[in-house]
Amino acid sequence: MTDAEDRRPQSERARSMYAHPAGGGTAVDTESSTTSEFTLPEGLAMGRPAVPESETTSEFALPDGLDTPPAPAPETEGSAFSLPSGFGLETLHAFTPATGLPAVDLVKDAPWQDRMRTVLRLPVAERPAPESAQRTADETGPAVPRVLDLTLRIGELLLAGGEGAEDVEAAMLSVCRSYGLDRCEPNVTFTLLSISHQPSLVDDPVTASRTVRRRGTDYTRLAAVFQLVDDLADPETVVSLEEAYRRLAEIRRNRHPYPGWALTLANGLLAGAASVLVGGGPLVFLCAALGAMLGDRLAWLCAGRGLPEFYQFTVAATPPAAIGIALTLANVDVRASAVITGGLFALLPGRALVAGVQDGLTGFYITAAARLLEVMYFFTGIVIGVLVVLYFGVKFGAPLNPDTALGTSQQPVVQILASMLLSLTFAVLLQQERSTVLMVTLNGGVAWSVYGAMHTVGGISPVASTAAAAGLVGLFGQLLSRYRFASALPYTTAAIGPLLPGSATYFGLLAIAQNEVDKGLLSLARAVSLAMAIAIGVNLGSEISRLFLRLPGAGSAAGRRAAKRTRGF
Template identity: 80%
Template sequence: MTDAEDRKPQSDEARSAFRVPAGSSVTQVTQVIPVVPAAEAESSTTSEFAVPEGLTAPRTGTAESETTSEFAVPNGLDVTPPPVVEPEGSAFSLPSTYSASQAPPAFTPAGGTPAVNLPHDVPWQDRMRTMLRMSVADRPAPEPVHKAAEEGGPAVPRVLDLTLRIGELLLAGGEGAEDVEAAMFAVCRSYGLDRCEPNVTFTLLSISHQPSLVDDPVTASRTVRRRGTDYTRLAAVFRLVDDLSDPQNHLSLEEAYRRLAEIRRNRHPYPGWALTAAAGLLAGTASVLVGGDLIVFVAAALGAMLGDRLAWLCAGRGLPEFYQFTVAAMPPAALGVALTAAHVDVKASAVITGGLFALLPGRALVAGVQDGLTGFYITASARLLEVMYFFVGIVTGVLLVLYFGVKLGAVLDPDAALAMSRRPVLQIVAAMLLSLTFAVLLQQERSTVLLVTLNGGVAWSVYGAMHDVGNISPVASTAVAAGLVGLFGQLLSRYRFASALPYTTAAIGPLLPGSATYFGLLSIAQNHVDNGLVSLAKAVSLAMAIAIGVNLGSEISRLFLKMPGAASAAGRRAAKRTRGF
């Protein structure tokens, strides 16, 4: 082998490009390099980005196999930590940034916050109605509760259930929506439940109670399925609410439930035959009121009793009330047409008018208009729609009979309305008897029958004095007479701390527009549609005058004729809104 071949490197020698050349002196790096076995060293493949041997680089402290994100924050850069998220809680919980010491000043009206003082000698209806028309923040706190035997007070769901059951009986009995809300509010406050908001519609009752500003509200509701007229039961419910509202009566929740169950189980004060006889007597006295004689009295009474029995038969078969009113209106009209066809010298119009008096829904009409005037428009619309259906049912029944009577040759004179005789004493007696029989039909307590009878006599006397003697329009005369009925009825109810319906509903019976309704239907049956519509419009005007007069009389009694100690409760807010705002 020559010297040149000796200088040529061997082909199987592996030399590194970073190998220190011969003759160069490099300071030795004092770094301990782990020894790798020869087999592992030969098989390992190094990356081109690997750190060369002998070169030290600062480490980040993380493992070499850890993969960092491209969004990772570089070392040395300070970032503000994200805010702590509040745990999920109630919608009424206070924010974490809220501080009571640094809270802004509360809004105060320009006139200041009114001081409310509600003495207990004022009827609970006025006290509860006053608080319902105030904002929640301005209502006075309820009195300490002493009506629960268990420690900590009664259970909120049970109190709300009792409240709804009481409201159901009142609404089903025909009470106005505002009075039902006042009664429900009184029951809740009697058991110490503040921040309660009752809500009443035609078929649904609901109430919501919020224990505090940071607690979830508790809401319950109840549906009114059946309705019935029983003013005795209505008066018993009012006495229960009055006892609950009295702080001197420590009525427990169980005792209230027991009394409520007894009220629901009570039977009607009058049997069925007495109601049928009262319906006949009402129709007979109404026929005398519009000029009838003894024969007319008997015929109207027989027709009304027959119609009442037919309506009971339809009710037992499950027919709706529309058909019940239609069937009940047919017998009095049929008797009137039969007397005319038989050429009997009687006023057939008085027979038919008397039968209509027993069917006209005056109670529902007054309640519907009252709800509308106090701001309960949904309930008022439903009540007035119910009245319209009842009225259409009566119209259908009478028109069918009158149409066939005219076709058979019966001579019915619409101008007979102009020939009504004036018998003041007899008509006043008939009006009082009509109110008495109406009170029996409404299942009133016997103690209230005499008072409502006198109230009905006063109403007819005022109407006769204004219309017959003073020649004032019938609509204005009816409105004034109904206003006095509402005034006296409200005074009597405040004296007894009871509902005003038993003292007003039966007393407006003599004022109901029975004759105007009949003559309007007769004109339509004889193809005199224009005259018929005019007469029916008059009947509607009289009905609205009755309802508005009753409500206005009640409002006047509350505003100006206050009982002793009620002066401090005079700050009675307007219902819902004023002047459209």
């Protein structure tokens, strides 16, 4: 290295190593110029002019000869629910999970209640697509607002008739799916029904609601509504929207199967049969029947004046208690406690109690709380009516002993016949179809036979005996409803009549009237325990029947998934 090169700055030496030769790409071979080993060989032309030294380029620049693709057009700002580009509605299956549709086998031969419970307990994303069974007259598809309105009207009749919230939701979902409406969400509370339908991910949901203003006990109307839903769910039976509306209007206008005088007579026979169950004789039977019929007429009078049901129950509870106190003051050799107990049997709200506990066990806690609160109000009205009469009876010196226990007679045949008569009259009060009265009468006789065998003969506690008997009632009722594709209420509600805790309620009220509050509360707690045992037993029997009579062809995974309601394992 010479002295001149040593005196040259380092920056110039570094730049000269990578400098392009002058002349547009031809290397200059002189002794004074220093070339780099990366310099292009002589004779090799560049595709474009060399970049001047002063121009700074990025290391991410495209190589020569590569065409830059055109920039995409900017997307217009849209909704988060907009479809992806190139994805049409005809190929869209909204709410489909990544793993595909679930393998849920909905057997058409199974009752629609079971199939709709399976769908209802699945998340919306896992529900199979409906098989449209009904169409409108022009075959253009269902009119969504009219289908939703029909669904709400059907649900209103079911809820007002005392049906459980789960069965009401299953019926509403069945009606919607019958007309091809997918992605429907019914919601049932004690007084409000609503349903929402979303056609697709990009469409706004359509929501409708309806309020239940009045409730009535008419199981004939309830059975007719179930038949309508069954026809809608049957793909072989074509029911247009107009035909469904017409049938629904006929159901609303349908007269009760039994006249008013028959209901009053049935009320009296029910009280008389209940008095026989607690050890009463023929005179007690007549007195209890007379008191119950007087209470029924007074309740009808209050209802005609527009008084709430609380006061109707209060007024209806006074005549049986007054007759029992009068017989005691007249020193008539009858069991006044059996007369009062028989009158209480006709008033205890067993139907509302069973429906409330069933809603709680199936996860509808708001509806269950409302139903049980209604039962508490009815029970409080009965308590007030009986307590007022008992208080005056004690003041007048009626020899009433709260420690006396009512027993059953030693005539099992008479007891079984009395229980069957009680169930028969209870079915008449519930306005059941005549074709179901015989079956529910036999079911009530079976319930009392099981209770008597376990408690009287076997010495088992009354709570356990009552729960076992009520479980058989629920099991048989569910089997009969499956056989006829109908509601289970007409086969279970009247059959639990002989098991209602009338005597425990009476003795609790009598102890409170005589200032023995501790004994009274203990007896009332026993009555509540018996009532809860009845309700839980009925629901348990129904669940056992569904557990062992699952849908044919449904796998264990489908059954496991269908068993989930709100939470679980």
